Amino acid sequence: MDSAIVIASVLTIMTAATPLVFAALGELIVEKSGVLNLGVEGMMIVGAICAFATAVTSGSAFLGIIVGMLAGAGLSLLFAILTQNLMANHVATGLALTIFGIGLSALIGDGFAGQKLDPLPKGIPGLSDIPVIGPLLFGHDILVYFSIVATGAVAWFLTKTRAGMILRAVGDNHDAAHSIGYSVIKIRYMAILFGGAMAGLGGAYISLAYSPLWAEGMTAGRGWIALALVVFATWKPWRAFLGAYLFGGVTIIQLIIQGYGINIPAQFLSMLPYLATIVVLVVISRDKYLVKMNAPACLGKLFHASH
């Protein structure tokens, strides 16, 4: 393979992986606080349409990104109220969020199908013209770099900061955290809102950079894949990042196989990411001890301060 194909492949892997990185990082923080939000897919798709609609009408991709994040956070606020204040079941509420989000995005997107948008600008002027290394290191849009920074920041936050320690304490034993005076609900609210904004950002990346258009259901299960990535990563940020890039790689396999003219029906190639998710989940969860050691102990359990 010549270097042009390699470079193109790497770039495709990175754009395919970036939305997953954002959504998985957000959910990782949420789950570390002891909350299981299955609504990632719904928040992502609402983020995608809100970002796209804003970018098309205002002409500003930056504004689109902000609105996409706000939309994701807005939906997650509903989840937070229901699960934290009204003590609704996490699984059922997350499913409701996804069903609602998919419907809402279709409703908002009604007038936006078929409209076109320039993708996010790529590359650092000057540097990205260096042969081979230039496009690989400097040829990306700003959000790709941000996803790397964000992964580092989340890892640092969880392991090196006091706030991160408190967040983990709340996720591992909410009763103990409550009795030493931490506000479990407030901390979880912040984690849920962060998760929503990151899912919205992932959605915004899909509709602004990955495929700059709007189509109903365009997130195509990536929110669910992000949820699987968190388990795959055993709740560690850099492993989630790595996992997202592996999935980016699976996406590229489809293109390579088609490029070589191997005669496999397109539908089977499209199944790859979903099948890979299942395989990865099986590999990780067959080791019960591994999951138990790393999963937040209070994940998905309800908390009510009655005393």
Added chain:
Amino acid sequence: MLLKLESRGEISRSMLYATPLIAVVLTLITGFFLFVFLLDPSKNASAFDALYTFFVDPVIASGGIAELLVKATPIILCAIGLSMGFRANVWNIGAEGQFVIGAITGTIVVLAFYDVESVFILPMMMVAGTLGGMAWAAIPAFLRTRFNTNEILVSLMLTYVAVLVLSWAVHGPMIDPDGFNFPQTRLFHDSALLPIIWEGTRLHLGAALMLLVVLAAWLIISRHLIGFQIRVIGMAPKAASYAGFKEKKLIWLTLLVSGGLAGFAGILEAAGPAEQLVPTFPQGYGFTAIIVAFLGRLHPVGIFMAGLLMALTYLGGENAQIMLGMPKSVTGVFQGMLLFYLLATDVLIRYRVRIGSAVAKSANA
């Protein structure tokens, strides 16, 4: 002023039945404002007209009841199956995929016996459809019991795979040879179509079979030991294991039953209103069934009523699209909203709301 939740210490039976109704009323009120916002001014219709078009018109139209039952049949069948699992904390959310695979395996029978006129075709299709759905649900069951893999994610991923299998099948091996290369199967022949049980409407035998399933589920859940075991595992898994109920056995059982019913619903839909398979065959009934299961309180009779209501949101969405030019996706928004309100009001079952006092403040501090 502080609102505080105070534990009732027991489950309020009256609230158990009241909150679904409260949720419906709240959804209608929110829907009213949604319509005010969405209505095209050139249509010259008020939000009341819109609500009427959405929720009343479809039922009072001629043959409306029959259409409602036709729509509700697959939703209720899927929801009955899912509710069994939900009671035992087994979260099969891939009914949509099992529905699609059941339709495909049932259709294989149709195409294999395309020249045969026989009363045995329909029962064979139903068996094949049920087995197909069961096989698809057996994958998450096997992975959960053998490798401890989360059945939520696996069953959902398999839904995407199932839709792709359908797309491949109708583009390739099952394509109509006389269909000018359109991605569709042959139209089912007469022996493979469900008989109409109400002249002049589309109401087919499947609706009657659905009623039988509802009755059977009711008997099982209230009278049979398995029903009791399912309930106990869901409420108190530790107690269940002391009592010797096999958790793995119930995971298998609930997934196979829910998968089988979803597959059965799939072939009924194909042999009823659809009459063939096309790539857009799945209409989201498997996902709607999740809402129906909750709204119906995981009880067969409740599910039957919730299923009719949810079928109405489909018909209403189509009606509003034709008459008022509204996007069809309003249906999904209504469905999601209904589930939100239900989950929100469910807090009243276990807690009562108190206006804050000094006691409340000290507890919150």
